Amino acid sequence: MKGLFLKIGLPLLVLSTISFGILYFFDIDVAKILKKNEHSVDAQIERSINTELLTTNLSSDHFAVVQFNIVLDSKKAYEEVEKRNPEVRAAIISSLANKTKEDLRGAKGIKSLQDSVKQKIESFMTEGKIERILVTEFKIQ
Structure with missing residues (x-):
């Protein structure tokens, strides 16, 4: 039993002590990291805007019907x-x-x-940035 502890238990004890030391030294809050990942989708939904369906002429003899979802980096930007x-x-x-x-x-x-579209919108924004823009509806006729 003592030999098993020396082969498995002691290295695990040393490794876990070093890991906790690194977390403490760099002041890493594991709970905060896990919580951030857990709510990232919900947070993105709170900061995303769906544009209405837009129909406009193209430079050719066609027209486009588009809709975007704009995800912003902060509530103020939203x-x-x-x-x-x-x-x-x-x-x-x-x-x-x-x-x-x-x-x-x-x-x-x-x-x-x-x-x-991202570049043009960000040119007049004063609060925050756009994380991403998604085309959610797209038709050309």
């Missing part, structure tokens, strides 16, 4: 973007007005649109 709804709509419309049907094809086209 409140600001919510208040600036007309500017958000204008940023989306102007981003689409410069595009053709071919520009919006495939994943590359959607990524380009997301980047363009």
Whole structure:
């Protein structure tokens, strides 16, 4: 029994002591990290805005129907973007007005649109940043 403790128990005891020492030395709050991960989806939902469905002309003879979900990095940023709804709509419309049907094809086209909209919205934001923009509805006719 004593030999088993020396082979397994002692190394585990030393390893756990070193681990707790590192956590204490760097002042790492494990409970806070676990809680943050646990509520990250709920927190994102609280900071995300769904735009209304927008229909606008493209630079070609086509039109696009789009809807976005905008996830912001803070509650203040959420409140600001919510208040600036007309500017958000204008940023989306102007981003689409410069595009053709071919520009919006495939994943590359959607990524380009997301980047363009993100850049335009962040240009007038004074509180926080956009974490990500998702295209949730997309049709070209």
